[in-house]
Amino acid sequence: MEKTKRIVKLTVNKEIHEIAINVNRTLLEVLRENLSLTGTKESCGQGACGSCTVLLDGLPVRSCLLLAIEAEGRDITTIEGLSKGEQLHPVQDAFIEHHAIQCGFCSPGMILTATAFLDRNPKPTEDEIRHALSGNICRCTGYAKIIKAVKALADSRR
Amino acid sequence: MNKFSLIGKNMRRVDTTSKATGEAIFSADLILPRMLVGKVLRSPYPHARIRNIDTSRAEKLPGVKAIVTAKDTCGDKWGVFRYTQDQQFLPTDKVRYVGEEVAAVAAIDEDTALEALELIDVEYEMLPAVFSIEESLAPNAPLIHDAYPNNINIHVKIDVGDVEKGFQESFYVREDTFSAPEDSYFQGEPYAVVAHFDHSGNLEIWMPNAGPHLKAKPLSNVLKIPLNKVRVRKIRIGGAFGGRSEISPADTICALLARKSQRPVKIVYTREENSVCTRQAHSMKVKIKTGVDKEGRVISRDITCHMDGGAYSSTGPIAVSVPFLCMEQAYRMDNVRYNGYRIFTNKPIRGMFRTHGRAFACGVDLQLDMIGEHLGINPLEMRLRNARQKGDYTPTKSYVASCGMTETIQKTGEMSKWNEKWGKLPPYHGIGIGCNSVQTGFPMGIRGGSQAFIKFNEEGGITVISGVVDNGQGNDHMLIQIAAEELGLSPNDVQLINADTEVTPSDPGSYSMCETFIGGNAVRLAAQDARKKLFKYAAAALKVDCSVLDAKDRKIFVKDNPNQNISMSKVVRMALSRGEAISGEGSYWPKVDPRREWVENPSGQLSETFSFGTVIVEVEVDPETGQVKVIEAWASQDVGYALMPVVIEGQFEGGLAMGGQGGMLTEFHIWNDGRVLNPTQLEYKVPLAIDMPKINNIIVETIDPSGPYGAKEAGMSIAMSAAQAYCGAICNAIGVYMNDFPLTPDKILKAIEEKKGR
């Protein structure tokens, strides 16, 4: 039978959710509207800004360009999944400490991208950091303190 | 050494943890029970009469709970000023730009709402449209508003001294024309509104804003409900940059839908709608004629500026004036004439933008470079000779109480090693300087002041209540920091209720760079008021005079003998046991000239104080492609006093990215007549991390006599002077003065080739 609606099983922040959705829904829409995980933001809807970044099996991707159903069977991490209870993730802590957050709209996407990057490249140069974050747009900070936060965290771990 | 416990020190902001965890709620994140999705039907034509709107088919669609058109409004026209009332939020007569609101729907989900929009039938009668200043001003051009002949919306005229005589006395005079298309805000957060009426007719409404009190009154007027029933609530806001100060059609529409359906309604704009249907910045053409003496000091200036304002007035009078006012604050000149025109076109509405008029600002500064070249004076020296000084009066009669302009020029010059580089850099390698100034607020009549309250709990902890709004720059933390400092508390002891029109007193809002100066002062005064009352009780308990007391670490103590102290909580309870609940109240009204008006009387004290900024930038141009690599930047601003240096650095860095990197290199809107072809960040090139240079921040403190702790503002001078510095540096690198901005690689390459060809 031809269906435009399906029951989709999504693993988000290590929890399994079964949701009935129209298949034309993006992962971003489902996260925000069905699972009330509003930390992931929409700032362009076209895959150009990075505010919708989530981690898919640890890799940062644009959730506004992913059909929710295409993300079945993958491990999805949103910003809500980074901290453990009251304990902030070190990248979150570094962003707060170094004033890498102003209005905060781009921050969830930026933090997740930085987290995934440091997991794969724990000793980056400043250039490598800029390159890794080049797909996340921030209109407030000019990026300076974001780069500083990531570098400071990486350096502190040496 | 800083004598304060918290002021002037860096610490974690109170608002950033929830932003780092994703818990911070922005308007589009709000979920209320039974909430409906609202969508707006927009005009596909730039200029057309509305013959008929038939919503009958849409009304029958299951799941549609309310539809609104002009019929549901009172038809009144709104305007920021009484003399610019030209906008109905759902027009009755005609549409004036592609994207204008025509009708709206609230439905149970987005798919239903979108389907309903397609079922609304609108009959348009197309009218001829105009898309440029020239077309609008041409004889027989179609009239966009009947009340404005020739489509001239605003004319600001300023004439000080004797400009013609000044030119006659000048050693050198030159005239140049500069232009730039519109740039755009691109705040991180696209506009969104949530509105909810309860059965007592109280409206609760959330939206990103630069001043909730500025939204509440127009909403009350338009919806015809008493002001106290309009409650604009506090919400996290993803940037404003000057584009979110006025009531928006979306606000009214959302409220109408909520009232009609008796359910909460949420309207979330797409990025396109944010770019097209809220505000953009003005495009403009500026003609600047400047006469100088032999030493390069400006004697006379005559400026004519035409700005494309789009389809409605918005903050027209302010937007036309500010580019000129910033310049007259930054530089000395005795004789100056300004004719600023805002022209209507059938394009999206333009408002005030953080980089106010890049063509204007860059034109003035670049002309100083040109004049300097003719006279053999380098650009930095030209700035020093013309810089505003403390104690001056601006041409339009504002007294300048504190001014660090010269210091910002000297310090950036020193740190960038200007003298070693100017004229000595290799080919296609350049250095440039830009200077500007920003006012801290302007006369706003009964809304020009800010009031704050402080209440205590019995443990000595406080709640600060203020109308100040935070768009992401850190105003929430600033208020807490100030209150805690004055009362000897830690930020942990301070709660904040702000930017909520039901609870908080009026405040002018954040868009006119006045939250620190006016709002911060109000909180400081409220805290000092409470402090006086606390000290009265403490003095009695310690059997000393009030004058020997101080407060720190939640204790009130004798300055010369800290062991003689009493805890804050004890003092509070003492007062309570005597039937007095201690509280603090303070309000601050800037000493501005209330008779000053943008158009009628552009003279008198504009704002109580001004900030001043200088940026120097070094660039390298690829002569084969015209692309620019920005090597390093030095940004310095006289902020009065840095309440938190790291926050101010953040403003410098963000301002440089917006005004310089974006504003001068890549940002402009592309048009197909009245249609924006680059409404998203894919084709509107907002700068990225990988594009940015190293930025050196130099904070200059002149300790303003009236600012809280001497603080003024830190959000805008750098954005503007960065654009100017980028411009000067690129022109220096290629040896050609450019007149049309931004300096995209094609224009740079053309200039290089033309120069070679000569």
Next chain:
Amino acid sequence: MRMQPFVYLEPKTLKEALIMLDQNKEKLKIISGGTELIPLLKLRLIKPQYIMSLKKLSKLKGIREQGSKIIIGASTTLAEIAESHVMNSLFKGIVDATKAVAAPQIQNIATIAGNLLQDSRCLYYNQSEMVRGGLEPCYKLNGHLCRAVKGGKRCFSVYQGDLAPILIAFNAKVKLEKKDGTKTVSVSELFSGNGKQPINIQEDELLTKIILPLPKKNTGSSYQKLRMRGSIDYPLASAASVFHSDKNGNIVDGCVVIGAAGPSPKIVPMASFGNKKELDNSFIDNVAQNAYKIAETVNNQALPGSYRRKVITVLVKRAINSSLRDMRGGN
């Protein structure tokens, strides 16, 4: 922006997928990484009834050596290509191109086939109904005019894929499969040169593999891209080249391809090398001039067509010089 409803098909085997393609033809669109398809669906430029997912077809993934060829599965992501040891040691230009696509987050999910088969683009076309509404449709929307070029008699949309030019320069081929058979064509044959429908793939065909001949020793390659920012943007002009020399250092073979200069990538005519170890400036200038002649650029991107055409000559020169340096660096 909301997409229109569609039916989602999830074939478990390649055979199943080919049958679905055969049954539904033009009513069906394939979702690979989705980074190309989803924006088009959101803008409502295409409205397919069926979307067919490749996610269960594991045979379409992976890079492996097969005799004298490297086979890249169609669903291999750009990030996987950029990280592949074999790609990095043998195909520098291709790795450079994959790293230049959009931004890292896009590369993590976009696939090589999706990138190759992307539709051509134009500022006047790639817009939502809010911008396109109230206007007559253009050629690419099955209308009768071009909005980018007043009086234009055809579609001037631009093919802006980063990978196609370098793949062509490396002589890559692709395997196209359908229910009743397969065929192998060169990547350059995939392009029709027609902006309205730039890709030569039938509605019932599925691209399953990219086949690269193992480069000979002493091969050098380069990809040069013009864009306004350092990331995210499509190319405004591009040039790819591959050169190889014999063991004595004589340049034996070379190919230069330009991209984002028309509805398809174009191979630039190049004179024969003779027995040279170096290519002098006049030779390289000549290639650049040939590129200029065949480049087709109009004002339908963020920067003017005349500028993009000029810069193509610069990119061609830089690509050639960079390839030669890479070639001599020893592969």
